[in-house]
Amino acid sequence: MSFEEIKTMIVNKFGEEIIVGEETTGLQPALLVDPNRIVDVCLELKNNPQTYFDFLSCLSGVDYGTEENRFGVVYHLASIPYQTRLTLKISKENSRDENDLPSFPSISSVYQAADWHEREAYEMTGIYFDGHPDLRRLLLPDDWEGFPLRKDYTTVDKYYKGIKID
Amino acid sequence: MNITNSKYEEALARYTKKIADAATEEMVLNMGPQHPSTHGVLRLELITDGEIVKEVIPHIGYLHRCFEKHAESLSYQQTIPFTDRMDYLASMNNSHVWVMGVEKMLGIDKDIPKRVEYIRVLVCELNRIASHLIAIGTYGIDIGAFTPFLWCFRDREHIMGMLEWASGSRMLYNYIWVGGLFYDLPVGFEERCREFVNYFRPKLDELNGLLTNNQIFIQRTANVGVLPLDVAINYGCSGPMLRGSGLKWDLRRIDGYSAYPEIDFEIPVGKGEMGTLGDCWDRYKVRIDEIEQSLRIIEQCLDRLQKELKRTPDFDPRALMPKKLTPKPQDYYIRGEGAKGELGFYFIHQKNKEYDKEGKERFLDTEIPYRVKSRGPSFCNLSVLPAISKGVMIADLIAIIGSIDFVLGEVDR
Numbered sequence: 001m002s003f004e005e006i007k008t009m010i011v012n013k014f015g016e017e018i019i020v021g022e023e024t025t026g027l028q029p030a031l032l033v034d035p036n037r038i039v040d041v042c043l044e045l046k047n048n049p050q051t052y053f054d055f056l057s058c059l060s061g062v063d064y065g066t067e068e069n070r071f072g073v074v075y076h077l078a079s080i081p082y083q084t085r086l087t088l089k090i091s092k093e094n095s096r097d098e099n100d101l102p103s104f105p106s107i108s109s110v111y112q113a114a115d116w117h118e119r120e121a122y123e124m125t126g127i128y129f130d131g132h133p134d135l136r137r138l139l140l141p142d143d144w145e146g147f148p149l150r151k152d153y154t155t156v157d158k159y160y161k162g163i164k165i166d
Numbered sequence: 167m168n169i170t171n172s173k174y175e176e177a178l179a180r181y182t183k184k185i186a187d188a189a190t191e192e193m194v195l196n197m198g199p200q201h202p203s204t205h206g207v208l209r210l211e212l213i214t215d216g217e218i219v220k221e222v223i224p225h226i227g228y229l230h231r232c233f234e235k236h237a238e239s240l241s242y243q244q245t246i247p248f249t250d251r252m253d254y255l256a257s258m259n260n261s262h263v264w265v266m267g268v269e270k271m272l273g274i275d276k277d278i279p280k281r282v283e284y285i286r287v288l289v290c291e292l293n294r295i296a297s298h299l300i301a302i303g304t305y306g307i308d309i310g311a312f313t314p315f316l317w318c319f320r321d322r323e324h325i326m327g328m329l330e331w332a333s334g335s336r337m338l339y340n341y342i343w344v345g346g347l348f349y350d351l352p353v354g355f356e357e358r359c360r361e362f363v364n365y366f367r368p369k370l371d372e373l374n375g376l377l378t379n380n381q382i383f384i385q386r387t388a389n390v391g392v393l394p395l396d397v398a399i400n401y402g403c404s405g406p407m408l409r410g411s412g413l414k415w416d417l418r419r420i421d422g423y424s425a426y427p428e429i430d431f432e433i434p435v436g437k438g439e440m441g442t443l444g445d446c447w448d449r450y451k452v453r454i455d456e457i458e459q460s461l462r463i464i465e466q467c468l469d470r471l472q473k474e475l476k477r478t479p480d481f482d483p484r485a486l487m488p489k490k491l492t493p494k495p496q497d498y499y500i501r502g503e504g505a506k507g508e509l510g511f512y513f514i515h516q517k518n519k520e521y522d523k524e525g526k527e528r529f530l531d532t533e534i535p536y537r538v539k540s541r542g543p544s545f546c547n548l549s550v551l552p553a554i555s556k557g558v559m560i561a562d563l564i565a566i567i568g569s570i571d572f573v574l575g576e577v578d579r
Binding site: 025026027028030054055056057058060062063067074076080083085087111112113115116122124128132134135136137138139140141142148149 | 174178181227400401402420501510514541
């Protein structure tokens with residue numbers, strides 16, 4: 001199925017408002033999806049016999065910059081039977097307040113591969129994944145402060161547990 | 167409690183409680199981070215009931231070197247040595263995928279000279295053999311066979327020597343550059359490489375006799391750690407892990423990048439010869455068969471490199487290298503078949519926004535990516551471990567870990 005056909009299929013199934021937009025200028029077209037419905041979309045794409053996007057290649061948490069104040073998650077799906085690929089994007093505005101982290105639904109119930117990817121995205125960009133079974137930190141120490149891949153991240157103190165940082 | 171981390175704290179509390187509860191009835195056993203059979207700094211927390219493993223909780227991140235953060239402050243060319251350090255056993259494959267992605271974004275991927283493409287494939291396949299030799303050798307050691315390890319390292323040493331000759335470094339090459347190569351192959355490399363292939367073929371048979379068909383080895387690995395195909399796909403496993411479960415999925419064939427479409431090779435898959443489909447032995451056998459296929463690829467590359475793509479005095483592998491690596495604003499996900507599976511890089515490239523003296527904003531080209539996400543194959547392959555090691559014996563867990571063949575440098579990045 002081509003990109004346009006997939007888009008039409010999703011619109012027919014879930015209604016117009018589920019597709020927020022699309023990016024077709026680049027080398028890989030991407031669908032912008034309503035963040036609250038991403039689980040439904042993924043489940044449909046995975047189980048529909050016409051698409052079978054059964055392989056989650058990559059999941060990236062993205063901070064779109066301090067001026068836009070927007071956070072997003074990018075999903076790269078691949079279909080093994082049809083050998084096709086698809087990019088889905090969801091994003092949300094957020095105030096960057098540490099007490100109000102952006103929150104997206106977790107797709108780890110659809111793709112188990114998302115489990116670790118979402119944990120990584122949480123600790124690196126500070127994005128919550130609602131419904132994730134075990135949202136602990138993955139790569140960083142448990143007491144790490146701040147979210148390193150945010151664009152406004154700075155190392156505040158010169159010391160980490162008494163060790164001087166140059 | 168801090169509101170910020172409430173969900174994180176909840177998850178942490180659940181985990182702490184699980185460990186605390188386990189301490190009364192079952193036993194909590196720490197394996198690693200300095201355990202020889204975890205192949206690096208991986209810590210596994212095992213909840214055990216006697217010899218039976220009830221649950222495995224992997225803890226990773228001991229080798230985290232902030233690859234993605236570094237990539238956000240370095241230009242595309244400067245990041246190539248960092249990609250080498252991800253899967254340090256197959257550095258060529260890493261930089262190849264990175265470079266392909268950048269070339270694709272620059273739009274010069276079709277202009278790369280054939281000789282450069284064939285050299286890239288040649289060194290990548292040499293590196294793949296080296297990586298698989300380590301996987302096989304250390305797997306033997308995990309199971310208790312010492313000799314295969316020494317034999318594998320002896321043969322790997324020839325490859326290391328050759329790649330050092332070409333690039334100047336033994337493991338972290340920085341050889342494949344955007345738009346070309348660091349240098350052309352040294353004079354006499356092709357002949358030396360062919361000698362190696364001829365030397366190595368019989369050695370592979372010896373290895374098969376020593377380990378692959380060894381009854382003790384089969385007893386330890388067949389029917390152990392069975393990974394069903396649907397679980398493998400759902401967890402995002404790739405490479406020999408996925409092919410061991412019986413699926414013909416090789417990105418060299420699927421995406422047909424670089425010179426691979428012109429080369430004839432088979433994709434070995436697990437067949438469940440010694441036990442169940444997708445067990446440890448199948449994964450091991452896929453690697454052995456892949457070495458054979460890599461040798462075939464190398465021979466075909468050498469044939470072409472010595473005939474129609476022969477070295478010429480005026481050949482400059484850096485001729486196409488752009489002076490400035492400034493792609494258009496876009497995002498792009500490149501994937502390629504690394505030694506361990508699907509290696510992917512997701513680039514987001516934007517223009518730099520700056521303000522001039524009057525406060526007017528302007529957009530400038532930049533050589534630095536806005537965001538890079540790397541998808542290491544070992545990362546996803548390792549995440550399936552808790553799912554396939556419920557209820558196995560501790561000794562079998564070692565066999566399962568070895569058969570996954572992860573490199574911690576790539577898991578943690």
